[in-house]
Amino acid sequence: MPDSPTPISTAEDLPTSETIRLLHGRVSVRRYTDRPVDDAHVEAVLRAAFRAPTSSNIQSYSVVVVRDPETLKQLSVVTSNQRHVAEAPVFLAFCADMARIETAMTGYGHDIDGNNLEMGLVCSIDAALVGMSASLAAESLGLQGVMIGAIRNDATEAARILGLPHRVYCVYGMVLGWPAEAPPPKPRMPYDAVVHYERYGERRSARSMEEAVAAYDAELAAHYRGQGRTTNDDSWTADVAKKFSVRPRQKLRGDLAGQGFDFG
Ligand SMILES: Cc1cc2nc3c(=O)[nH]c(=O)nc-3n(C[C@H](O)[C@H](O)[C@H](O)COP(=O)(O)O)c2cc1C
Structure with missing residues (x-):
């Protein structure tokens, strides 16, 4: 750490833009209100989202647009009955999709069996980037x-409900x-807990990482309590410690293998 840490700029000092404000x-x-989200809005959002960068231009994603109340109900059950899924004006399933790649490979006499961790990750990252881009595009329209x-609680059941073929799995919905x-x-x-300069650990902050996280714990606790929610004083620390004390979604690896993603 430098002897005299560079002062951290306040957000007000920094350049801004419409996108940054968004x-x-x-x-x-x-x-959500009862106002429907029409097809034109969905298409505008997705067409913009598909401009997201994509690894080696593979475009290894597909999106399933769901409006049918019965399908939404079934998807909600997979998500441990999340109300906003059952009542969604529209649900977008962002999928990692190796099916088109498989067709291309097969056409050239290759196969995609034994696809590895890198391939699974690349497809999942592609889908995530499209989803986040869609989220921003939607926000810019007021959605x-x-x-x-x-x-992913039950990726096999989600695939059945959405009719996903082999080599396609739903990374997340929206x-x-x-x-x-x-x-x-x-x-x-806090910014100073997350940003490092040149090498991990080189931070422009007089406080330790532990102090920064403790400050965040207190800020998050105040935020939750301000909303009438019960929380621990060490809110974030307690939440994540509890969340991952039991390894989540232990059947996911098997589910994804069933969809043709080896992640080996
Ligand atoms: C990949 C991903 C999956 C998420 N899954 C759920 C979910 O299943 N249900 C839910 O209510 N929120 C979900 N969230 C929302 C997060 O809880 C939320 O983004 C986080 O608490 C921060 O709150 P904010 O988005 O309001 O800033 C998810 C977010 C991400 C990025």
Whole structure:
């Protein structure tokens, strides 16, 4: 650490833009008005999202647009009955998709069996980048929503419901709608706890990582309590310690293998 740490700029000092303001205002929204999200809005959002960068131009993603109430109900069950999934104005399933790659490879006499961790990751990263781009495009139109990782609670059942073929799995879903709530933005880990210069550990901060996390714990606890929610004083630390004390989604590896992703 330098002897006299470079002062950390306040957000007000920094360059800004419409996109940066949009990002600072974004929150997960789980309640929506009755106004439908029409196909034109979905298409505008997805066409923009497909401009996301994609590894080696493989474009290894597909999106399933779901509106049917019965399908939404079934998807909600997979997500441990999340209400906003069952009542979603529209649900977008962002899928990692190796099917087109497999066709290309087969045409040239190769096969995709034994595809490895790198291939699975690349396809999943592609799908994630498209999803985040869609989220921002949607926000820019006034739509808001929430990503749904709980679709991986049972990736096999999600694939059945969505009719996903072999070599395709749903990385996460996203509910979009016209917002009927305006939750305050959830605080993030302090900048100086997350950013390092040149080498990990070289931080422009007088406080230790532990002090920065403790400050965040207190800020997050105040945020939750301000919303009438019960939390520990060490809010973030207690939450993540509990969340990962039991390894999540132990059947996921098997589910994804069943969909043709070896992750070996
Ligand atoms: C990949 C991913 C999966 C998520 N899955 C769920 C989910 O299943 N249900 C839910 O209500 N929120 C889900 N979220 C939303 C997070 O809980 C939320 O982004 C986080 O608490 C931060 O809050 P914010 O988005 O309001 O800033 C997910 C977010 C991400 C990025």
